[in-house]
Amino acid sequence: MVGQWLKISKNWSDISKNSVAEILNQRRACRSFLNRRPPEGLILELVDKARRTPTAGNSQGVEFLILQEEDEVEDFWSTSLGEKDKKSFSFPGLLEAPVLVVPFGVPALYIDRYRERDKNYTTLGRGEEEWKVPYWLTDAAFATMALQLLAIENNMESCFVGLFDREERIKEKFEVPKTHEALGVLILGYPDRQNQVEGASQKRKRRPLKEVAHQGRWNSQ
Numbered sequence: 001m002v003g004q005w006l007k008i009s010k011n012w013s014d015i016s017k018n019s020v021a022e023i024l025n026q027r028r029a030c031r032s033f034l035n036r037r038p039p040e041g042l043i044l045e046l047v048d049k050a051r052r053t054p055t056a057g058n059s060q061g062v063e064f065l066i067l068q069e070e071d072e073v074e075d076f077w078s079t080s081l082g083e084k085d086k087k088s089f090s091f092p093g094l095l096e097a098p099v100l101v102v103p104f105g106v107p108a109l110y111i112d113r114y115r116e117r118d119k120n121y122t123t124l125g126r127g128e129e130e131w132k133v134p135y136w137l138t139d140a141a142f143a144t145m146a147l148q149l150l151a152i153e154n155n156m157e158s159c160f161v162g163l164f165d166r167e168e169r170i171k172e173k174f175e176v177p178k179t180h181e182a183l184g185v186l187i188l189g190y191p192d193r194q195n196q197v198e199g200a201s202q203k204r205k206r207r208p209l210k211e212v213a214h215q216g217r218w219n220s221q
């Protein structure tokens with residue numbers, strides 16, 4: 001049905017402002033935020049919605065570290081970058097964001113789930129090394145994307161960045177179990193439109209649809 005509707009739709013102008021299609025059209029990573037906090041309770045409400053995205057075997061092994069008190073956010077950046085790098089950071093407006101959400105995948109919850117009777121025909125219950133695709137990170141990414149869309153619906157913007165070697169320091173600082181795997185960090189807040197900066201990667205052109213959508217077979221024309 002949706003496909004049919006898309007075909008007959010002449011343009012996107014009849015799509016309402018907050019439709020998923022419109023939000024995806026508008027969405028860009030934001031690297032400069034106002035020092036303005038979201039209403040009390042909003043972020044938790046959005047995380048509650050975002051966690052309704054699918055999880056493999058309904059394992060529900062995605063958890064979130066939510067930092068929105070000023071000292072928590074400050075601690076995150078000091079731990080992540082260190083005081084010296086914080087001063088020379090290329091996107092100072094990013095550090096103004098009032099909210100940080102670090103989504104974690106919990107491998108043990110997936111392994112336990114796939115050891116249950118209806119799933120133990122797979123070998124996935126044997127341990128992490130059996131998982132060609134670590135579904136805990138797949139599911140964490142689904143939830144994180146939902147959170148980004150929900151943020152836009154609530155007039156906020158976001159930027160997702162990786163943690164790399166900072167992950168262990170952050171886990172230790174915020175007492176996250178060592179076994180949990182961070183996806184990265186979603187930086188959230190209200191955009192500072194006067195001081196927007198574009199990251200180098202953002203300047204890259206979008207690849208043509210025909211290069212990425214392979215219809216029927218890989219080398220179709």
Ligand SMILES: Cc1cc2nc3c(=O)[nH]c(=O)nc-3n(C[C@H](O)[C@H](O)[C@H](O)COP(=O)(O)O)c2cc1C
Nearest residue numbers: 027028029030159160161162184199200201202203
């Ligand atoms: C998995 C992932 C990791 C990213 N890591 C970084 C990062 O470390 N630093 C950064 O400035 N942006 C990072 N980004 C943001 C991308 O650079 C940005 O989304 C991309 O350039 C496309 O721009 P757009 O989001 O505005 O469409 C990351 C995005 C994703 C999805």
